[in-house]
Amino acid sequence: MPVIAEDMNEITLENLWNTPEGHRVLSCMQCGMCAGTCPYGEVMEYPPRRIIGMLKAGELDTVLRSQSLLTCVTCYACMNKCPRGIRLTEVLLPLVKEQTFIQLTDMPAELQKALENTDRYGNPLGESPRKRADWVKTSKVPVRILPTDRKPTDVLWFVECYTAYHPRGQDNCRATAKLFHALGVDFAILGHEEKCAGECARLTGETGLFDKLTDYTMKLLGKYKFNRLVTSGAHAYDTFVHEYRPRGFNHELDHTVSFFASRLDQLKPKLKKKLNYTVTYHDACALGRHNNMYDEPRKLLAAIPGVKLVEMEHNRENGICCGGGGGGMWLDTYYKAKGYERLSERRIKEAIATGANVLAVSCPYEVSRFEDALKTVGGNSNMIVRDVVELLAESLEE
Amino acid sequence: MASNIWVLAETWRGQVTETTLELLTLGREVAGQSGSQLEAVLLGDKSLAASLGAADNVLCAANVEPTPEAVAAALAQLVKERQPQAVLVPWTNLSMDAGALAAAQLNVPFVNGCKDLKSDAGTLVAQCVVYGGKLEAAVSATTASTLFGVLPGSRSAASPGNAPTVTDVAVTLPEAKVKFTKYLEPEAGGVDITQQDVLIAVGRGIQTQDNMELANDLAAALGGAVCGSRPVIDQGWLPLSCQVGKSGMQVKPKLYIMLGISGAPEHIEGIKGAQVVVAVNTDAAAPVFNASHYGINADLFEVVPALTEAVKAKKG
Amino acid sequence: MNILVLLKMVPDVVEELEVAGDGKSLDTSFLRTIINERDDHALEQAILLKERHGGKVTVVALDAPDIDDTLFATMAKGADRAVKITDAPEGMTTQMAAKLCGQVVAGLLPADLVLTGVQALDDLDGLSAALVAQQLNFPYIGVVTAVTAGGPTATVLKEFAGGVRGEFAVTLPAVLGVQAAEKPPRYVPVAKVRAVMKTNKIETVSAPGDAGAAQIEVRQLAKPVVSSHAEMLEGSPEEAAGKLVELLAQRGLL
Numbered sequence: 001m002p003v004i005a006e007d008m009n010e011i012t013l014e015n016l017w018n019t020p021e022g023h024r025v026l027s028c029m030q031c032g033m034c035a036g037t038c039p040y041g042e043v044m045e046y047p048p049r050r051i052i053g054m055l056k057a058g059e060l061d062t063v064l065r066s067q068s069l070l071t072c073v074t075c076y077a078c079m080n081k082c083p084r085g086i087r088l089t090e091v092l093l094p095l096v097k098e099q100t101f102i103q104l105t106d107m108p109a110e111l112q113k114a115l116e117n118t119d120r121y122g123n124p125l126g127e128s129p130r131k132r133a134d135w136v137k138t139s140k141v142p143v144r145i146l147p148t149d150r151k152p153t154d155v156l157w158f159v160e161c162y163t164a165y166h167p168r169g170q171d172n173c174r175a176t177a178k179l180f181h182a183l184g185v186d187f188a189i190l191g192h193e194e195k196c197a198g199e200c201a202r203l204t205g206e207t208g209l210f211d212k213l214t215d216y217t218m219k220l221l222g223k224y225k226f227n228r229l230v231t232s233g234a235h236a237y238d239t240f241v242h243e244y245r246p247r248g249f250n251h252e253l254d255h256t257v258s259f260f261a262s263r264l265d266q267l268k269p270k271l272k273k274k275l276n277y278t279v280t281y282h283d284a285c286a287l288g289r290h291n292n293m294y295d296e297p298r299k300l301l302a303a304i305p306g307v308k309l310v311e312m313e314h315n316r317e318n319g320i321c322c323g324g325g326g327g328g329m330w331l332d333t334y335y336k337a338k339g340y341e342r343l344s345e346r347r348i349k350e351a352i353a354t355g356a357n358v359l360a361v362s363c364p365y366e367v368s369r370f371e372d373a374l375k376t377v378g379g380n381s382n383m384i385v386r387d388v389v390e391l392l393a394e395s396l397e398e
Numbered sequence: 399m400a401s402n403i404w405v406l407a408e409t410w411r412g413q414v415t416e417t418t419l420e421l422l423t424l425g426r427e428v429a430g431q432s433g434s435q436l437e438a439v440l441l442g443d444k445s446l447a448a449s450l451g452a453a454d455n456v457l458c459a460a461n462v463e464p465t466p467e468a469v470a471a472a473l474a475q476l477v478k479e480r481q482p483q484a485v486l487v488p489w490t491n492l493s494m495d496a497g498a499l500a501a502a503q504l505n506v507p508f509v510n511g512c513k514d515l516k517s518d519a520g521t522l523v524a525q526c527v528v529y530g531g532k533l534e535a536a537v538s539a540t541t542a543s544t545l546f547g548v549l550p551g552s553r554s555a556a557s558p559g560n561a562p563t564v565t566d567v568a569v570t571l572p573e574a575k576v577k578f579t580k581y582l583e584p585e586a587g588g589v590d591i592t593q594q595d596v597l598i599a600v601g602r603g604i605q606t607q608d609n610m611e612l613a614n615d616l617a618a619a620l621g622g623a624v625c626g627s628r629p630v631i632d633q634g635w636l637p638l639s640c641q642v643g644k645s646g647m648q649v650k651p652k653l654y655i656m657l658g659i660s661g662a663p664e665h666i667e668g669i670k671g672a673q674v675v676v677a678v679n680t681d682a683a684a685p686v687f688n689a690s691h692y693g694i695n696a697d698l699f700e701v702v703p704a705l706t707e708a709v710k711a712k713k714g
Numbered sequence: 715m716n717i718l719v720l721l722k723m724v725p726d727v728v729e730e731l732e733v734a735g736d737g738k739s740l741d742t743s744f745l746r747t748i749i750n751e752r753d754d755h756a757l758e759q760a761i762l763l764k765e766r767h768g769g770k771v772t773v774v775a776l777d778a779p780d781i782d783d784t785l786f787a788t789m790a791k792g793a794d795r796a797v798k799i800t801d802a803p804e805g806m807t808t809q810m811a812a813k814l815c816g817q818v819v820a821g822l823l824p825a826d827l828v829l830t831g832v833q834a835l836d837d838l839d840g841l842s843a844a845l846v847a848q849q850l851n852f853p854y855i856g857v858v859t860a861v862t863a864g865g866p867t868a869t870v871l872k873e874f875a876g877g878v879r880g881e882f883a884v885t886l887p888a889v890l891g892v893q894a895a896e897k898p899p900r901y902v903p904v905a906k907v908r909a910v911m912k913t914n915k916i917e918t919v920s921a922p923g924d925a926g927a928a929q930i931e932v933r934q935l936a937k938p939v940v941s942s943h944a945e946m947l948e949g950s951p952e953e954a955a956g957k958l959v960e961l962l963a964q965r966g967l968l
Contacts, residue, residue: 101903102903102905102906104901107900107901109898112898112901115901116901119904120748121728126728127728128728128729128730129729130729130730130744206903206904207905208903208904208905208906208907208908209903209904211904211905212904212908
């Protein structure tokens with residue numbers, strides 16, 4: 001289906017009005033639902049509604065100079081609420097963001113470093129690409145690395161960056177490996193050949209870097225025989241669905257959450273250890289609002305003996321973003337300098353208010369974001385943050 | 399008798415620097431190994447020769463301005479005339495450009511980043527820090543009168559000793575094309591970190607500006623001040639006057655706690671005077687652990703709050 | 715004003731560096747190279763000057779793996795020309811490389827300024843900036859952190875210790891060894907680099923003449939001996955913190 005990819009690439013701000021998407025944008029009735037639902041709507045100088053207005057009036061340059069779009073954390077809330085069905089977060093905002101990005105005179109240092117690292121080392125953390133699979137040495141179950149053992153695999157596990165390198169991400173890795181093993185899944189990873197899938201580069205506005213990364217990953221995936229790609233990255237999953245598919249990626253696809261949920265019948269009898277946790281689940285924007293994956297994580301959590309699930313005030317399609325998307329992961333200092341509240345801090349307060357003692361998440365960014373937020377606004381809360389797969393793996397233990 | 403070992407005396411705002419005195423200690427060792435004399439080369443104010451008593455003789459050219467151009471030209475001229483065995487030059491911001499330029503004029507190597515220097519069967523062999531401290535090279539030169547750029551902290555400082563003999567030497571300087579105008583002082587207002595007994599140093603690992611609070615809290619509990627390595631100062635999270643290291647301050651606290659600092663030699667250079675050094679870093683292989691007395695291999699975001707609490711509890 | 719910037723690629727220390735079997739050189743099998751950090755600052759300073767005063771920036775570099783990507787990136791950032799020196803002998807020291815680069819730079823004159831990093835990660839036998847200045851017979855100053863041009867002299871700040879900087883008036887043309895640009899090196903979007911790759915060309919010149927012989931001998935290259943590794947305090951963060959506080963109390967530091 002590469003034809004679609006070409007079509008998509010051809011939508012630019014200049015020709016927008018001549019495309020079906022452009023027609024849809026023209027149907028905007030300026031109701032302001034987007035700005036109202038945007039987590040940074042109050043501080044954004046030009047929220048989506050005004051951007052459309054300015055775009056129609058040919059005054060987009062003012063919007064670009066305002067850098068408003070740096071506060072877009074691509075949470076899909078505006079798109080989700082738009083009564084006209086305008087694909088704001090998928091089409092319009094990335095186009096505007098790309099132009100904002102190109103014209104940015106002073107790139108926030110943290111973001112610049114993350115992008116330079118992703119380009120050079122294939123991960124935003126600036127870690128050695130050769131050490132991408134170093135966590136495997138600490139896994140209690142064997143993990144096959146495809147570049148050194150090339151035979152076909154059923155599941156190709158696309159680990160992703162924070163999972164592979166961040167100490168808490170590596171906890172996620174070990175848990176996932178253990179679950180695969182317990183289910184007897186034939187799985188393997190790409191080791192040092194894997195690079196960032198690129199979603200955050202695209203949604204930061206660095207589309208050139210995104211193209212470079214997708215070209216690389218498409219070629220890499222073509223080297224190996226596998227039936228299904230399973231990724232630990234919520235953002236990677238999202239981009240495989242929406243960006244790699246049109247570029248010709250045609251394998252079965254799962255996030256770890258949806259993969260284990262689809263094998264719950266087989267997994268449930270193995271979840272024997274009772275965990276006496278009250279758990280509240282934070283919906284990752286990239287899984288929930290953008291891919292409708294609301295029930296799977298909750299089903300998994302409910303299957304763990306002893307777990308009591310409670311919901312936050314804002315949940316499922318109304319969930320509040322952790323603030324890490326669209327480059328927000330590397331704009332914390334930029335937001336703070338502007339005096340904006342951190343979304344992860346807003347969210348953790350809601351989580352604490354549920355009385356839960358565990359905040360369950362399913363995106364590798366969120367563990368560190370929420371653990372940090374707990375340190376700053378957590379007060380005396382004894383809440384801990386765990387990935388869904390970590391809780392499942394914990395319950396496997398006798 | 400072998401030709402002499404020279405040390406380029408570095409002067410800074412009317413004083414001979416500590417590094418110069420360290421180089422005199424090292425130079426004395428090397429001179430002893432090769433049975434030669436130790437001479438200091440003082441370019442500028444002759445009265446400063448009194449601090450250079452550790453040398454057997456001081457060669458002094460008083461008419462040299464403190465620019466790399468003038469210092470290099472004078473040094474090169476003296477080396478050509480007097481053919482020392484080797485010249486030890488402080489590997490500092492102050493002197494590295496003059497040393498490099500003098501070596502270029504003499505067509506001899508300027509051996510970079512030496513932490514040690516020995517005579518091996520008549521040949522001088524330097525131990526040099528390369529690749530940002532990841533490796534060390536043992537380097538010898540094939541030329542006579544080689545210049546060695548020696549890192550601060552190679553030895554302890556030599557005491558001034560008795561007034562040395564001073565030999566006045568004449569140098570002819572070319573027309574000056576680099577002229578010193580004035581000093582620019584660092585922004586005022588901050589604490590003087592060189593006077594603190596306890597310093598909490600933060601590095602890249604602190605990640606964001608508001609994480610600086612963690613360091614501030616620990617400093618408050620311990621009764622010290624916060625300083626940083628270059629990346630943190632570059633970010634503007636601390637003023638330039640709080641930078642520790644090669645291009646910042648040399649500090650001598652009783653306790654120096656490094657948070658998220660990898661331990662690049664440029665930083666470690668600034669803390670050689672610290673009495674007890676502690677490092678917290680997530681990377682067990684970080685070089686900082688080779689430069690500290692106590693190490694905690696863990697996430698600073700977990701350790702620092704715990705440490706702050708423990709200090710408060712202990713102090714009551 | 716016309717500015718020449720001399721760049722070099724150095725080993726990327728994000729990857730583990732290994733010593734080759736001879737015990738004297740780097741194992742190049744997994745070696746990646748990256749632009750010398752201070753040279754990147756020299757480039758940034760050159761582009762800042764061009765933005766302020768107009769003129770042209772020409773980048774000169776010795777051939778190396780990945781050099782083309784680096785040179786295209788310099789043009790995407792604002793350099794007007796990029797010149798690559800090919801067919802140079804391998805394993806040159808800083809002194810030898812400067813001999814070749816200096817000749818190429820001389821052929822690209824006139825220029826008001828020649829900027830390069832004050833030092834590089836892999837220098838062992840000298841500093842490029844000073845060596846090139848000597849060859850060109852230009853005035854030189856190093857550890858530069860700011861440059862203001864205009865007229866026959868440039869006002870240059872050199873960084874000393876303790877945050878003190880010295881202001882110098884430097885007669886042009888001159889060579890400056892840059893420690894840090896006035897602003898951190900800018901970001902250049904990948905798409906812009908890719909566009910430059912399509913429109914711009916890297917000029918090449920063959921290495922001129924003889925680089926001479928090395929005047930140093932590396933007798934041994936090794937990872938530093940860990941003679942004084944820290945005493946590691948184990949346990950949970952709370953436990954480790956507790957142990958440290960006890961140790962500090964024993965030493966009278968609380």
